[in-house]
Amino acid sequence: MFLWGSSPALLSFSLTRSFAFIYLLYTDPGSGTLVWQLLLAAFFGLMFYFRRFRDFLSRRRK
């Protein structure tokens, strides 16, 4: 049998400027783990810009 563990689904609604998404939070995202994930995401975001800048410099040298 194919099972998955989950807490009851939570419905979350978000509007952006151009369209709407309905997010079905199927699993419990946790609190501390989610915050930690978001902090790491911010760090990885900086990494992304750093690599873009590094690639830009490489292309310029060529």
Added chain:
Amino acid sequence: MSQGTASRRAQAGASFRDPDGRLLLAEDRVLRLVSAKGAAGLRSFLSTNAAREFTAEGRLVGTRFLGSDARAALSRRGGGEAFGVEDGDGVLVEHERVAVRSFPYEWPPEMLHAAGALTLDLAERALDEGFTLKDATPYNVLFRGPRAVFVDLLSFERRDPHDPTWLPLNQFTRTTLLPLLVNKHFGLRLDQLLTSSRDGLEPSDVARMCGAARRLRPTFLSLVTLPHLLGAKQSSGGQSIYEPKRLADAEKAGFILRQQFRRLRRQLDKVEPGEGVSAWSSYMTPNRFHPTEYLRAKESFVAKALAEVAPRRVLDVGCNTGHFSALAARAGASVVAIDQDPAVVGALWRRASAEGLDVLPLVVNLARPTPATGWRNEENPSFLERARGGFDTLLMLAVLHHMHATEQIPLEAVFELAAELTSDSLVVEFVAPEDPLFRTLLRGREELFAGLTRETFERAASRHFQVVRAERLHETRWLYLMRGRGAVVDV
């Protein structure tokens, strides 16, 4: 069983938690009734290269859509109402059947690790195709022999390309990473942990086990300490962190997600179990209790019995490191091998994986088999319910005296259970109470087993089995090939 129970059983044990579909077991078929929305997403995912590759490799369960006539046929057979397929929308899908279901609390740490690795492989690959996994529980995985196969295809959904988060990360951490971490560092058994805690461990649970120095170690800092501290701070905060996060730059969102997966993979590597060692790990090594001649005679007897019976499905009870499970697998059988010791079961899994043996090793003590668990005790059937009638040969080698002496289960009861588990034959070892190892189990209680002789042993078996032949392996040990009284016997 009442009609209500029967209909619940037909769709029981699985997918009431998923709003997009539910699983149905119809005889030997595994069907899923999927909502229209779920079906569209499933079709979309199955058409991706990722799905094709993983299915071809046997790592994703084969799936096909059934026509509307299949649903009608199911209804006509009278099962429709039980399955809930008579009314409403929905598309019927059939999955390839995985022969033997097992659950994370029956796996040694090696198998939980393998399930986690497969989950991450799929999550990363699906990302390339614009999909994501919406949950990451090890219950999404079953095993074909030693090979992990992902079975819950409704876990895949189209991803918002601007979303940099993977919400199931918490579930993956709780149900895979943290149990492996505490198993590796504190020796906590997964079978005990996961039977009682279906959703795994919280970081705060593990933080309580750690001293200050351990909390600062890199693996613990990332998996336990920081989430625990941040969670404590967050508990007094608002709900804004649960609002969806979207970035304007989809490439950046994808990059962040890939880095998260790389980080999870490194963490999974760090909690990979080492080769466990226990008191049972060298049981099959020749010693003064098990001289080489005894082991050779035993192997010869079992090999001959397997050739004679030619089983398709074997259950090896008390498999230890799986020497005889491997023998049965090489003889062409699909083997389920159970033992109560996770170290030996883990060793057997490694061996089966390395040698490509069709052996599914599980941590199960037949004297106290895994119970039915979950909602109404119907989500996850007990081991016995899954095993009953599922095998044509049962191996009980040097295990019966453990059940009888340590667990004090009467011989007649053991043979009665054996008869439920095998439809044909039994290879069973009789160990006399004078045996030195048996005496170590008795610890001065020899008088309790004074009446245990070969005659009483055979008499206990005779109600359900007929002895085909017996061979003395050793002064105090005999091996028997028996056939079930309902089986066709060629003597």
